[in-house]
Each structure stands twice: as C-alpha cells, then as structure tokens.
Amino acid sequence: MMVRSLMASAALCGLLVLSNPAVAQSGLELDPLAATGRWSIPERSQARTPPMGWNSWNAFRTEVDEAKVLGAARAMVDSGLSRLGYTYVNVDDGWWLKRRQADGRLEIRTGLFPSAAIEGQDSSFRPYTDALHAMGLKAGIYTDIGRNACSQAYDLHSPNLPEGTTAEREVGLHGHVDQDIGLYFGEWGFDYIKVDACGINVYGPDTEVVRKYAYTPVTPLIDQAAINRTDVSAVRALYAEVAQALTTHNPDGDYILAICNWGSADVRSWGKDVGHLWRTSGDITPTWTRMLHNFDSASTRALYAKPGAWNDPDILFIGHGDFDQNHLTEARSHFTLWAMINAPLLISYDLRDAPQSLMDIWGNADIVRLNQDPGGHQGVIAYASDDVQIIVKTLSNGDKAVALFNRGLATTDVTLTAAQMKFAADAPVQLRNLWDQTGSTFTGETTFTLEPRQTLVFEASGARQLKDGVYLSEIPGQVNVAVDGVVAPEADPVVHRMRNAWGETRGSGERPTYTGWGGAQADATPYDQALRIAGQGFDTGIGVLANSRLEVRNAGHTRFEARVGVDDSTRNIKDKVRFQVYGDGELLAEITTMGFGEASRLLTVDITDVRLVELVARSETMNSDLPLVVTWADAALRR
Numbered sequence: 009m010m011v012r013s014l015m016a017s018a019a020l021c022g023l024l025v026l027s028n029p030a031v032a033q034s035g036l037e038l039d040p041l042a043a044t045g046r047w048s049i050p051e052r053s054q055a056r057t058p059p060m061g062w063n064s065w066n067a068f069r070t071e072v073d074e075a076k077v078l079g080a081a082r083a084m085v086d087s088g089l090s091r092l093g094y095t096y097v098n099v100d101d102g103w104w105l106k107r108r109q110a111d112g113r114l115e116i117r118t119g120l121f122p123s124a125a126i127e128g129q130d131s132s133f134r135p136y137t138d139a140l141h142a143m144g145l146k147a148g149i150y151t152d153i154g155r156n157a158c159s160q161a162y163d164l165h166s167p168n169l170p171e172g173t174t175a176e177r178e179v180g181l182h183g184h185v186d187q188d189i190g191l192y193f194g195e196w197g198f199d200y201i202k203v204d205a206c207g208i209n210v211y212g213p214d215t216e217v218v219r220k221y222a223y224t225p226v227t228p229l230i231d232q233a234a235i236n237r238t239d240v241s242a243v244r245a246l247y248a249e250v251a252q253a254l255t256t257h258n259p260d261g262d263y264i265l266a267i268c269n270w271g272s273a274d275v276r277s278w279g280k281d282v283g284h285l286w287r288t289s290g291d292i293t294p295t296w297t298r299m300l301h302n303f304d305s306a307s308t309r310a311l312y313a314k315p316g317a318w319n320d321p322d323i324l325f326i327g328h329g330d331f332d333q334n335h336l337t338e339a340r341s342h343f344t345l346w347a348m349i350n351a352p353l354l355i356s357y358d359l360r361d362a363p364q365s366l367m368d369i370w371g372n373a374d375i376v377r378l379n380q381d382p383g384g385h386q387g388v389i390a391y392a393s394d395d396v397q398i399i400v401k402t403l404s405n406g407d408k409a410v411a412l413f414n415r416g417l418a419t420t421d422v423t424l425t426a427a428q429m430k431f432a433a434d435a436p437v438q439l440r441n442l443w444d445q446t447g448s449t450f451t452g453e454t455t456f457t458l459e460p461r462q463t464l465v466f467e468a469s470g471a472r473q474l475k476d477g478v479y480l481s482e483i484p485g486q487v488n489v490a491v492d493g494v495v496a497p498e499a500d501p502v503v504h505r506m507r508n509a510w511g512e513t514r515g516s517g518e519r520p521t522y523t524g525w526g527g528a529q530a531d532a533t534p535y536d537q538a539l540r541i542a543g544q545g546f547d548t549g550i551g552v553l554a555n556s557r558l559e560v561r562n563a564g565h566t567r568f569e570a571r572v573g574v575d576d577s578t579r580n581i582k583d584k585v586r587f588q589v590y591g592d593g594e595l596l597a598e599i600t601t602m603g604f605g606e607a608s609r610l611l612t613v614d615i616t617d618v619r620l621v622e623l624v625a626r627s628e629t630m631n632s633d634l635p636l637v638v639t640w641a642d643a644a645l646r647r
C-alpha cells in the first residue's frame with residue numbers, strides 16, 4: 009500500500025518534479041514530497057524587503073529621457089524619499105537604439121540619454137549609473153526575454169522605437185543573454201533588471217505586426233487566455249537562464265531580477281524560485297477597478313512572498329487618473345494596499361513637479377515602514393468580501409498592521425474585531441491611525457465609518473491569542489510552498505474582473521486568466537473557503553492540497569502543533585491522506601489514513617533545535633481524480 013501510494017503521489021506530481029530543479033538536482037525525482045531539510049528558494053542578498061524607487065513607464069512610456077529620470081532621482085534625494093528607502097531608479101522600455109550587427113552589442117539612444125554618447129567610444133550607460141550611484145541611488149534597466157520588446161508592438165507611434173534592419177531591431181535577450189547581462193551589470197553597472205515577455209507572446213507568425221514591421225516571427229510560448237497553450241516549463245527555463253547569467257555577472261549577489269510576464273505561465277507559483285519579484289497580473293492602468301484587479305492578483309498569495317521573493321501587482325499609478333491629486337482618497341488606498349501586501353513601491357510620476365499632497369502619500373514613513381518590515385510577512389486577508397476587506401500583516405515585533413478597505417462607492421460601516429488580528433477578545437487593543445496619527449483603544453470590537461473607496465490603516469498592539477508562539481499564517485515570510493499539490497494549473501476566479509482595461513466591451517467579457525488557483529493559502533482553503541474539518545471551523549491555519557510540502561523556518565521555537573484533517577470543502581471525499589512533520593529532514597511525527605468527515609487530530613511535535621520544519625500531506629489512496637483539500641488548522645510554532 010505504501011509503495012503504491014508513493015508512486016501515486018510521484019505520478020500525481022510528475023509535472024512538479026520537472027518544474028522544480030532543486031528537487032530534480034537532488035536526485036529525488038521519484039518522490040517530490042521527500043523532505044530535503046533545506047529551504048529551497050535561493051538565498052538572496054537583495055530585495056530582503058520589497059524593492060522601492062521609481063520607474064519611468066507610467067509617467068512617460070517611451071518618452072523617457074535622461075533629464076526626466078535624473079530629475080526624478082534628484083527629487084527623490086532632495087525630498088527625503090530616498091532616505092525612506094526609495095532607491096531604485098528604473099528606466100523602462102524606450103532606451104535603446106539598436107543591436108549592432110558586427111558584435112551584437114546594444115546601442116543606446118543617445119539623443120535621449122546624452123551622457124551615454126562618449127566620443128570615440130561605444131555608447132555607455134556608465135556615466136549615467138555613476139551619477140545615480142553618486143546620489144546614493146541604484147539603477148535599473150529594462151529588457152525582454154524574446155527578440156522584441158512590448159513597445160515594438162504596442163507603442164508603434166513612438167519616435168523612440170529601435171531602428172534599422174530586422175536584426176538590428178531585435179533588442180531583447182534572445183540569443184544574447186550572457187552578452188547583454190554582462191553589458192548591463194558588468195560594464196554599465198546596473199543593479200536591477202526588469203525582463204518583459206512580449207517577445208515570446210505577441211510576435212507570432214501571421215500576426216499583422218510581424219508582417220507590417222518585418223519582425224522575425226516567433227511562435228508564442230505564452231497564450232494569456234489558455235494555460236494549456238502556454239509552455240510553462242519553457243518560459244520558466246528562459247527566465248532561469250537569465251537568473252543564472254545574473255549570478256555569473258554579479259558574484260556579490262548585488263542585483264534584482266524582476267520577472268514581467270503578467271501573471272502568465274503559472275508564474276504566480278514558481279516566480280519565487282527564479283526571481284526577486286514577478287508580476288502577478290497584466291498592466292495596471294490609472295482606474296479604480298483595474299487597481300482592484302491587480303491588487304486581487306497578489307493579495308491571496310501571501311504564502312508565495314518572502315524576503316528575496318515578492319508578488320508584484322505592478323508599479324504604482326499614484327498621481328494619474330483615478331489616483332491623481334483630485335482623488336487623494338483613492339491614491340491613499342492604492343498606496344496602503346500595495347504597502348500591506350508587500351508589493352514593490354515604485355513611484356511612476358514626473359517627480360520634478362509633484363504636488364505636496366502626492367509627496368505626502370509616497371512619503372508616509374509609517375506606511376513605508378509597514379511595507380519594509382524586516383519580517384517580510386505579506387498581509388493576509390482576515391475578512392473577505394467584494395465590498396469590504398480587512399487585511400492584517402504581522403510585524404517583526406509581534407504587533408500588527410491592519411487595513412480596512414472599502415472597495416465600493418457607498419459609505420459603509422466596518423467592524424474590526426480583536427480576533428481578526430489574532431488578539432485576545434478580552435484585553436484592550438491599541439490602534440494608531442497611520443494617516444492622521446490619532447490613537448484609540450478598544451476591547452473585543454470597534455466600528456469605523458469608511459468613505460467610498462477609503463482605506464484606513466492602523467498599527468495595532470494587543471494581547472496575542474497565542475501567548476507562547478506564533479501561527480504559521482501570521483508569518484508567511486517564513487513559510488515556503490515548496491510543492492503545492494496542484495496537478496493542472498487553473499485560472500483564479502477570485503480576481504476582480506474589470507471591463508477591458510482599455511474600455512471596450514466588445515466580445516464576450518473578461519475571464520479569469522491567472523493560474524495559481526488551488527495554491528496554498530493562509531487562513532483559507534486553496535479555493536478560498538473558510539477552513540473547516542468535520543463541521544468544526546477554524547479561523548487560523550494553512551489550507552493546501554494533498555501531495556504538498558511546505559517548508560517552515562524555525563528560530564528558537566520548541567514545539568510544532570496543528571490540528572489536521574481533510575477539509576469539509578474538498579471535492580474529493582474518497583481518498584485518505586497522511587500528514588507528516590519533518591525536522592531538518594528527519595520524520596518526527598505523522599498521522600495516517602485521514603479522510604473526509606473525520607474529526608481533526610492533534611499533532612504535537614518536539615522541534616527543539618530544529619531549523620527547518622517540513623509539513624507534508626501525502627495522498628495514501630487514489631480513488632478519485634478530484635483534488636483533496638487538507639487543512640493544517642491552528643498550525644503554530646510554540647514554546
């Protein structure tokens with residue numbers, strides 16, 4: 009029985025074996041659930057907290073130039089924003105002129121970046137990056153994983169597109185990964201790279217853009233509407249090649265890789281293993297409902313973000329459209345939400361001329377501090393609805409940040425409970441409002457009235473429900489979903505579906521597109537239900553599919569405890585599961601043959617001196633093809 013079940017789980021997870029190089033390299037191909045005793049995400053010295061800075065795209069698109077960028081940099085320094093942590097200055101699409109055919113070297117559009125023109129020498133960004141570094145800032149550059157970039161398909165009116173023959177206009181990384189990364193990081197001194205994906209998406213044979221502009225046709229690896237027509241492992245392998253080249257050219261680890269394939273190719277599940285951040289959705293636009301869409305694409309993914317690896321719902325659009333200086337409520341909400349879910353804080357506005365009201369938003373030191381808290385715990389949704397959400401983020405000192413978010417257009421009352429912050433209901437909770445600095449205290453619960461689209465955000469302290477430890481769902485930054493048990497990626501239906509971002513309502517509507525549905529969740533099941541085992545509800549825990557393995561970092565706790573069982577929401581009511589707890593690679597405890605409808609059982613495990621706890625849920629039978637949903641209820645590290 010056991011041998012059969014091992015093979016069954018290996019077969020179920022076959023795809024995952026291939027897509028997890030860490031497992032493949034360790035020779036454990038037959039059993040992807042085998043404990044490894046190690047944290048499988050590469051240790052990264054950069055982006056230990058979400059990257060902060062500025063990006064040219066939402067402000068200037070391809071009309072970027074050196075004066076605009078250095079002006080933003082100067083304003084960041086002079087205003088004090090850089091002291092708050094806004095240090096990356098990222099040039100997006102639009103900087104390039106052509107790829108020189110003699111040797112493949114990229115040439116800069118020196119008309120836009122005059123300091124790159126050096127008499128008698130190849131164009132170079134070195135004077136520009138030197139200038140940024142001298143200001144105490146860091147420099148970011150943009151490229152594409154394919155032959156051509158996004159502007160070459162979408163900004164065709166621009167005077168700043170790459171010029172020349174078909175080959176000269178192939179400015180993306182295709183065929184030049186090592187050469188370009190060496191140039192950008194070795195010779196030019198960049199610190200950050202955003203790698204877009206239009207080159208493997210929109211230049212298919214028979215497309216009008218390819219015919220009209222004589223681009224090399226590339227059979228798309230990504231179909232944003234169909235995961236089954238997307239070559240997930242090929243896309244991942246291309247980004248992994250870039251990650252490898254970055255390691256080679258930056259032996260000191262001083263670089264950031266931002267994967268920009270808009271939530272396609274199941275990147276929401278594997279981005280953490282390859283890059284420092286990965287886009288979870290398509291481009292943000294300066295509209296409220298698109299902001300909701302981008303927020304939702306990342307807000308349910310707390311367990312996938314951690315120091316060195318962040319969900320990226322896109323650069324900020326504060327200052328424009330629905331988030332301009334006449335819509336400060338919306339702008340503050342956008343900023344607070346990004347801060348709470350540990351999104352990168354990349355301003356994209358012409359900072360040479362920014363109203364003080366906007367500077368005060370980006371410059372809210374308290375809210376920046378939440379985002380930059382060294383624990384790296386993304387906020388978790390404590391109250392979910394389409395109208396109102398309550399998001400709670402655990403800070404490294406044990407306090408909480410809590411955001412009350414009114415998504416809609418009606419004024420509404422929102423009741424916050426101590427329990428939603430995992431504080432005791434019978435002890436006072438102190439709140440400090442981070443927009444107006446007012447303080448208040450409540451016991452049990454308190455109610456606020458929120459204006460349309462308003463977000464209130466507080467720092468909160470109280471008596472912890474769990475006095476001798478911490479729940480795993482409070483510390484997502486210390487939990488890695490090494491294997492999530494998803495057999496076939498499915499689109500996530502919980503993301504807000506605004507009308508086409510460009511306004512049209514032709515066709516049949518906006519459909520769920522970003523896979524990751526069924527991934528592990530904090531305080532919810534993988535399919536966004538409340539946790540429940542045999543009729544008993546749990547506010548706290550990790551919801552995951554069977555045939556999964558979670559890695560949990562431990563520093564000093566001596567006991568792991570959870571109540572485990574098959575979740576009532578499972579569609580598979582036929583199969584049995586085995587729950588196993590490993591410490592530094594050794595099996596410490598297990599509970600076997602649990603099935604649907606059985607009351608939860610308690611696992612208590614001594615983890616004294618254990619540094620890595622692994623939680624494995626393994627199918628023992630295969631009577632159904634349906635996913636088996638399991639719950640590690642109240643899972644906690646305790647003393």
Ligand code: GLA
Nearest residue numbers: 065100101158159204268291
């Ligand atoms: C894509 C990206 C954007 C931006 C543009 C540049 O749309 O998602 O963030 O970089 O390309 O062309």
